[in-house]
Amino acid sequence: MRILIIDDDAAILRGLTRLAASRGYEVVTTSTGYRALQMLVGGSEFHAVVCDMELPDMLGTDIFKQVPEQCKPLFVFYTGAAERVKKILGDVPNKIFSKLDPLAMFEYLKEMEPF
Numbered sequence: 001m002r003i004l005i006i007d008d009d010a011a012i013l014r015g016l017t018r019l020a021a022s023r024g025y026e027v028v029t030t031s032t033g034y035r036a037l038q039m040l041v042g043g044s045e046f047h048a049v050v051c052d053m054e055l056p057d058m059l060g061t062d063i064f065k066q067v068p069e070q071c072k073p074l075f076v077f078y079t080g081a082a083e084r085v086k087k088i089l090g091d092v093p094n095k096i097f098s099k100l101d102p103l104a105m106f107e108y109l110k111e112m113e114p115f
Contacts, residue, residue, distance in 0.1 A: 002026040007052040033058035053079035
């Protein structure tokens with residue numbers, strides 16, 4: 001399964017990449033929402049997207065909302081400010097996880113396979 005991980009914090013991106021790879025996922029990463037959108041809308045295929053909610057150039061929900069339904073993979077969001085972000089999410093029908101519990105994100109992805 002091919003997943004895209006989006007985070008502007010290089011240390012978190014490296015850690016999540018190692019964790020995902022150790023669970024058998026093919027991992028592609030980016031640190032900006034803009035680049036993520038280029039990949040998601042530009043033809044790159046992903047089974048799932050693991051996305052930080054607060055990036056310097058846009059919110060994770062902005063990425064989610066701009067990906068056309070016909071090519072939208074499963075989105076899993078995480079944040080250090082879960083309660084505040086749950087209010088922002090509103091109608092986005094996907095899970096939010098804490099940055100403090102990355103294992104829970106990948107357990108959820110495993111439960112959702114095949115995407």
